[in-house]
Amino acid sequence: MLLDALQSRAVFRAALDGGFALLAVNADSPAAITDVLEAARAEDAPVMIEASLWQLTGHSFGAGDPLLGMARYLVQIALLAASERYGRVPVLFHTDHIRGPQTLPLLEASLRGLATGIPGAVMSPSTLSVDSSAFTETENIEALVRLGCVARDCGRPVTLEMEAGVDDGVTDLAVAERLLGGVEERTPGTIHLWAPGVGTRHGLGEQGGFSSEAVRSHQQTASRVLGRPVGIALHGSSGLEPEALKAAVSSGVVKVNWSSESLRIRSQAAQEYYLEQQAALTPGHPQWKTAAMDQGVQAHVASRYLPRVAERIRLLGASGQAGRCRSALGLE
Numbered sequence: 001m002l003l004d005a006l007q008s009r010a011v012f013r014a015a016l017d018g019g020f021a022l023l024a025v026n027a028d029s030p031a032a033i034t035d036v037l038e039a040a041r042a043e044d045a046p047v048m049i050e051a052s053l054w055q056l057t058g059h060s061f062g063a064g065d066p067l068l069g070m071a072r073y074l075v076q077i078a079l080l081a082a083s084e085r086y087g088r089v090p091v092l093f094h095t096d097h098i099r100g101p102q103t104l105p106l107l108e109a110s111l112r113g114l115a116t117g118i119p120g121a122v123m124s125p126s127t128l129s130v131d132s133s134a135f136t137e138t139e140n141i142e143a144l145v146r147l148g149c150v151a152r153d154c155g156r157p158v159t160l161e162m163e164a165g166v167d168d169g170v171t172d173l174a175v176a177e178r179l180l181g182g183v184e185e186r187t188p189g190t191i192h193l194w195a196p197g198v199g200t201r202h203g204l205g206e207q208g209g210f211s212s213e214a215v216r217s218h219q220q221t222a223s224r225v226l227g228r229p230v231g232i233a234l235h236g237s238s239g240l241e242p243e244a245l246k247a248a249v250s251s252g253v254v255k256v257n258w259s260s261e262s263l264r265i266r267s268q269a270a271q272e273y274y275l276e277q278q279a280a281l282t283p284g285h286p287q288w289k290t291a292a293m294d295q296g297v298q299a300h301v302a303s304r305y306l307p308r309v310a311e312r313i314r315l316l317g318a319s320g321q322a323g324r325c326r327s328a329l330g331l332e
């Protein structure tokens with residue numbers, strides 16, 4: 001089931017209360033989306049699938065047009081999430097790193113509802129974030145308030161992740177107070193995830209001194225300032241050791257973004273496939289057609305990728321938590 005903005009809040013709360021985190025996979029192709037759902041189904045876990053601008057404009061989705069890309073992305077997830085196979089997996093679609101001048105027009109359009117080409121079917125993401133770590137505090141607050149106002153004008157709820165300085169050491173708690181308080185004052189009830197800097201770094205390089213203490217103090221500060229329990233979204237998790245990830249979750253992280261390592265596993269598996277299948281991929285070889293078909297490489301990538309996604313889900317304590325989420329949603 002693909003969750004809406006209000007259902008997403010209930011799942012974040014269930015994660016915070018239950019001491020687990022959702023894996024949020026930055027998926028770059030329809031095959032990756034299928035693989036993530038397959039792993040979540042096998043682990044009986046809720047899961048998030050997220051897209052950055054480069055995926056929305058990429059060949060598999062928008063082919064240059066991010067609005068088309070987001071609609072196509074949403075339709076892909078919605079179709080799979082409504083299927084018998086994945087119907088019991090709570091799935092959230094989140095807009096991840098989107099920056100530049102098209103950010104707000106794109107996110108605002110997605111809040112108003114994206115035309116899908118299917119009569120009557122207009123879709124919006126489950127949750128949104130703005131890539132605002134390079135913004136000034138005022139710009140950051142204004143961007144989120146603007147999204148909150150658009151949602152209010154449309155008469156729809158919006159569930160936002162606010163971020164600040166995610167690659168820049170540990171964010172000062174006073175900054176958290178000003179940013180979260182600044183949005184809450186003008187568009188109350190919209191922020192349900194807080195992504196401060198907690199010493200992690202994006203990419204596969206060395207980590208910058210992750211602090212689970214920072215996670216805990218930010219989770220407490222965000223909840224106090226916003227007046228509701230709010231969990232932490234963790235960026236730059238790819239290079240973190242398993243013990244650090246577990247400490248992050250037990251300190252209040254409810255969403256763990258996963259991009260660089262996921263991409264590395266998938267690209268290495270594809271590379272391995274093409275190298276191993278060089279002879280079969282030569283036209284004239286008896287297995288050429290089978291080896292050359294998209295499912296040839298995708299099946300190989302899935303065989304390498306699925307165990308790693310499942311492992312990550314287990315590490316975050318999310319295995320077996322789909323039922324708790326469905327209960328929180330009043331579905332069972």
Ligand SMILES: [Zn+2]
Binds near residue numbers: 202235236257
């Ligand atoms: Zn990130």
